[in-house]
Amino acid sequence: MQATNVTNPAYFHKVVDCQWACPAHTPVPEYIRLIGQGRYSDAYMINWVSNVFPGILGRVCDRPCEPACRRGRVEENNSKKPEPVAICRLKRVAADFKDDVTARMPAIAPSNGKRIACVGAGPASLTVARDLAPLGYEITVFEGEAKAGGFIRSQIPRFRLPEEVIDEETGYILDMGVKFVNNQRVDSMQALLAQNFDAVFVGCGAPRGRELDVPGRAEAAAHIHIGIDWLANVSFGHTTSVAERVIVLGGGNTAMDCCRSARRMGGKDVKVVVRSGFEEMKASPWEKEDAQHEGIPILNYHVPKSVEHVNGKLTGMRFEIVRAEYDAKGRRSLVPTGEPDVLLECDTVLVAIGQENSFPWIERDCGIEFDKWGLPVLTEGTFQSTLPNVFFGGDSAYGPKNIITAVAHGHEAAVSIDRLLNGEDVARRPPPTVNLMSQKMGIHEWSYRNDVSNDVRFRVPWAAAETALASIKIEVELGFDAATAFKEASRCLNCDVQTVFNRNTCIECDACVDICPMDCITFTANGDEADLRTRLKAPATHAGQDLYVSAELKTGRVMVKDEDVCLHCGLCAERCPTGAWDMQKFLLNTMQAGPKCRDAKATPAAHIAQPEAA
Numbered sequence: 001m002q003a004t005n006v007t008n009p010a011y012f013h014k015v016v017d018c019q020w021a022c023p024a025h026t027p028v029p030e031y032i033r034l035i036g037q038g039r040y041s042d043a044y045m046i047n048w049v050s051n052v053f054p055g056i057l058g059r060v061c062d063r064p065c066e067p068a069c070r071r072g073r074v075e076e077n078n079s080k081k082p083e084p085v086a087i088c089r090l091k092r093v094a095a096d097f098k099d100d101v102t103a104r105m106p107a108i109a110p111s112n113g114k115r116i117a118c119v120g121a122g123p124a125s126l127t128v129a130r131d132l133a134p135l136g137y138e139i140t141v142f143e144g145e146a147k148a149g150g151f152i153r154s155q156i157p158r159f160r161l162p163e164e165v166i167d168e169e170t171g172y173i174l175d176m177g178v179k180f181v182n183n184q185r186v187d188s189m190q191a192l193l194a195q196n197f198d199a200v201f202v203g204c205g206a207p208r209g210r211e212l213d214v215p216g217r218a219e220a221a222a223h224i225h226i227g228i229d230w231l232a233n234v235s236f237g238h239t240t241s242v243a244e245r246v247i248v249l250g251g252g253n254t255a256m257d258c259c260r261s262a263r264r265m266g267g268k269d270v271k272v273v274v275r276s277g278f279e280e281m282k283a284s285p286w287e288k289e290d291a292q293h294e295g296i297p298i299l300n301y302h303v304p305k306s307v308e309h310v311n312g313k314l315t316g317m318r319f320e321i322v323r324a325e326y327d328a329k330g331r332r333s334l335v336p337t338g339e340p341d342v343l344l345e346c347d348t349v350l351v352a353i354g355q356e357n358s359f360p361w362i363e364r365d366c367g368i369e370f371d372k373w374g375l376p377v378l379t380e381g382t383f384q385s386t387l388p389n390v391f392f393g394g395d396s397a398y399g400p401k402n403i404i405t406a407v408a409h410g411h412e413a414a415v416s417i418d419r420l421l422n423g424e425d426v427a428r429r430p431p432p433t434v435n436l437m438s439q440k441m442g443i444h445e446w447s448y449r450n451d452v453s454n455d456v457r458f459r460v461p462w463a464a465a466e467t468a469l470a471s472i473k474i475e476v477e478l479g480f481d482a483a484t485a486f487k488e489a490s491r492c493l494n495c496d497v498q499t500v501f502n503r504n505t506c507i508e509c510d511a512c513v514d515i516c517p518m519d520c521i522t523f524t525a526n527g528d529e530a531d532l533r534t535r536l537k538a539p540a541t542h543a544g545q546d547l548y549v550s551a552e553l554k555t556g557r558v559m560v561k562d563e564d565v566c567l568h569c570g571l572c573a574e575r576c577p578t579g580a581w582d583m584q585k586f587l588l589n590t591m592q593a594g595p596k597c598r599d600a601k602a603t604p605a606a607h608i609a610q611p612e613a614a
Contacts, residue, residue, distance in 0.1 A: 001529055001558075003551040006500065009434045012586040014546065015563050016496045018087060021068035023408035025432075025590050026050040028065055028087055029496040033448060035093055036489035038482070041101055043094035048101075050590060051091075052127050052173075052407050053152075055165045058092025059477070060156055062253075062284055062402040070493055074518065074565050075456075083457040085491045086480075093485040095165075101172075108177050112136035114421050117197040119186050122150025123403050124394030125203035126173050127410025131593040132417065133176040140197075141178055144185035145236075148174060151205050151395075152403060154232040155254065157261050158473045189362040189390075199389045199417045202376075203410070206395035208358040212249065212351045216307030220349075223314035224307065227258045227352030234261055234472065243347030245269045247317055249304060250352030251281030256288065258350045259296045264472045271344065272298045273317075275334065277324055290476070294469065303334065305341060307349070316345040355400045375399060382426045383413040391416060411592055418593035430597050435587040439497055444574040446583055448497060452569055453490040494568050496586045501559055503550045506580035508557065512572035513537065520562040521572060526552070532560055540564060 005011060014020050018028040026047060034043035047054035066072070069084030114137050118125035121143035129139045147153060148170040152161070174180050186192055192200060209226035211217075217224060223243075227250065233239040246267040248259040251274035262270050272291065274281055278300045281288060288298065302319035309315055319342045322334040357374050364370070367387035369377040376385050376392045383391045391413045394406030416426045439447045461478045462468065468476045480488060513521050519538035526532070532547060533540045540547060545564035552558055573581040591597050 001526060001532060001547065001549045003558075004546070004548050006498075006548075009432050009588060011546065012434070012436070012496075012498050013432075013588050015498060016586065016588075017068040017070050017545075018065035018085075018495070019588065021064045022051075023064065023405045024050045024052075024411065025408075025588060026065075027496065027587060029492055029494050030587060031094060032085070032087070032090055032489050032492045033494070035090055036449070036486055036492075038486075040094050040097040041099045041104070044098040044101060045104055047091055047094060048172075049592075050407075050411075051404060052130055052410075053123065053169045053403065054091050055095030055169050056152060056161060057403060058088060058090075058095050059161050059165070060152075061088050061091070061404055063088045064404070070495055070565075070567075071491060074493075074567060086457055086460070086488050089460050089477075089480055090485060090489060093480050093482075096479050097482065097485075102175075105172055105176070106134040108134055109136035111138060114138065114198045115140070115196070116199045116201065116417060117142065117192060117195070118201045118203060119192070120150055120202070120204035120396075121145075121148035121170070121180070121182075122203050122205050122394055122406065123152060124396070124406040124410040124413070125150070125201060126170060127407045128201045128203070128393070128414045128417070129178045130173045130176070131411060131414035133173070133178050135418065135594055137421075139178045140181060141174075142181045142184055142186050142192075144183065146182050148180060148182075150203070151228075154235050155228055155257065157231065157234070157257050159260070159264065159468065159471075159476050160257070162473075162475055185361075187361045189366050189368070193366065193390075197389075198421055199391065201413055201417065202362075202390065202392045202396050203394045203406070204396055206355040206357045206400045208356045209351065210354040210356055212304065212307075212349075212353065214304050214306050216309055219312050220307050220309040220314040222312065223347065224349040224351060227254045227350050228355060230350055231257055231261065234265070239265075241266045243267070245346045246271070246348045246350065247344055247346040248272045248350045248352060250274065250354070251276055251283055251298075251300075252352060252354070253283050253287050254355075255350075255352035256283045256291050258352050259291055260294060261472060262348075262350065263294055263296060264469055267348075269346075270296050271346075272296060273302045273304075273319065273344070274298065274300050275303045275322070277301060280324075294465070299344075301334070302342065308343065314347060314349065316343050317349060318343050355395070357396065357399060359396075373399075379427065381412065381429060382416045383409060384416055384420075384426050388426075389420065411590070414593040415591065415597050418597060422598050424599050428599070430591045432591050433589045435589070436498070436500070436584045437587075439583045439585055446497075446570055448494060448585070449490070450494065450497070450568070450570045450583070452493065452567055453487075455487055455491055457491065458484050458488045497568050497570075497583050498586050499548075499561065499566060499568065499570075499572060500582045500584045501548070501550055501561070502580050502582070503553055503559070505578045506550075506553060506559065507578055508553055508555055509577065511575045511577065512581055515571045515575040517569065517571065518562075518565045518567055520564075520566050522560045523553070523557045524560060525556070526558045536560060536562060538562065538565070 031043040031046040072084040075082035393409035522536040540562040548561040550559040
């Protein structure tokens with residue numbers, strides 16, 4: 001193998017598994033250290049730069065970072081499956097305990113004369129506004145509802161996300177001089193383009209729920225509701241109660257929100273029915289656990305067959321029982337088991353079997369092309385449509401995903417818009433910048449707390465069941481207190497503090513090999529990767545994470561380190577008699593809109609200060 005190029009920004013970024021997995025590449029260990037130090041406002045601002053909505057995402061993020069967390073695969077826990085650091089809940093801690101951060105928001109540059117329209121006030125559009133307003137762009141956000149937030153406000157129940165949190169974090173953006181046109185739904189792209197905006201960003205989500213097509217659906221329509229529409233009616237107070245017997249169809253997070261909302265609004269017999277297996281459900285594992293914790297059964301491998309009714313009055317639904325079979329290529333098909341159909345009695349059905357994009361307001365002759373699925377044809381990575389000054393992001397771009405993905409889309413689209421309006425190639429994406437800084441305080445001392453905590457993951461306290469289930473507006477999760485947050489933060493392995501090897505000072509004494517608690521360092525003859533992985537002190541079986549390979553040493557051997565299971569404990573650097581190993585903190589600065597993202601020289605715009613963790 002060739003020596004590892006540690007100057008490539010992607011190399012150490014990939015080693016920080018949580019940050020690599022986050023669509024917005026939030027520097028997770030950086031803000032967790034700050035929380036551990038009680039620097040909550042600093043931790044909040046580190047979050048705010050990349051994920052924009054720390055208080056919101058600290059409650060309802062899909063948490064792609066947590067399954068990637070190194071702690072979940074190296075922790076010794078014989079009682080149950082090892083668990084990752086509670087990254088999402090620690091993000092909420094930063095939001096809950098911060099001071100007033102209004103003065104830390106970016107200053108607004110003088111107007112540059114460019115006007116941008118954002119359609120919809122969801123997370124993608126608000127991210128575009130957040131990135132571009134400080135640069136002097138005039139941003140107008142059009143929203144069909146009274147308040148900003150989009151599906152954050154309309155689809156997520158208040159028992160998961162209080163309205164005041166949404167108001168606060170959308171307010172930070174709208175207060176940047178953004179023109180917010182509420183209660184005005186855009187119904188014509190051509191009419192919008194006629195207003196001579198320099199660029200248009202479409203972030204209106206995937207607003208149409210998929211329909212249920214079975215016999216009896218039309219006849220019992222008065223008692224069957226599309227899940228996302230029903231949740232919106234609940235959120236805005238149009239729906240205040242539900243019948244006692246409720247069936248929720250679907251296995252995603254929307255279905256979990258529907259069933260838990262129905263439970264709080266008078267539903268006494270609430271069931272979730274899915275056609276797939278329980279493990280295949282798209283809902284996040286904790287969403288399924290929360291629903292079951294509240295006494296809501298989940299029935300799997302039930303395929304809807306018909307809606308039963310008497311003169312239009314819903315009486316129940318009939319389901320066919322199936323099982324999963326897989327072919328040689330692993331493709332699944334659902335096969336009837338031959339068991340008798342199951343009749344489930346109910347008074348109301350909530351249909352949450354998916355969402356679709358719907359753009360009836362975009363005329364098909366305006367220059368924007370759509371694919372066979374009804375999605376806009378976009379240039380990959382730029383979010384630019386076939387009409388060069390129109391961009392898409394969030395669910396509008398590639399279909400329903402999640403909030404943090406929409407935020408990531410917004411950042412990238414903002415870069416594209418900024419480059420387009422400065423006459424530069426939109427497809428050219430400037431790379432991120434990287435800092436590597438030694439944490440050495442003495443021969444064997446580090447500027448960070450590097451001992452590995454043996455604690456198992458701490459549980460977030462909940463409101464009492466009788467209280468939580470009594471109202472749709474009482475927040476269920478109470479969040480960590482400061483003491484528990486400190487202990488949970490201590491579980492972080494500081495994966496961004498990298499073990500950096502200097503072959504020139506290595507004397508090949510193997511002291512680092514002897515002291516490594518994970519046996520992840522080996523000195524051996526070089527070879528190809530497949531061969532090397534089998535010859536290490538502990539075989540490196542996870543090919544998804546790299547091997548750190550040095551150039552040839554004096555004896556002709558190379559140092560090979562398995563990045564997958566390293567604890568970043570620093571024992572190798574403490575033990576090394578020559579300082580060949582060093583612990584260096586890695587900080588990735590993703591490229592956002594502004595002068596740094598452009599090729600040509602430009603006047604510096606507002607800078608958002610990122611405090612550095614000690």
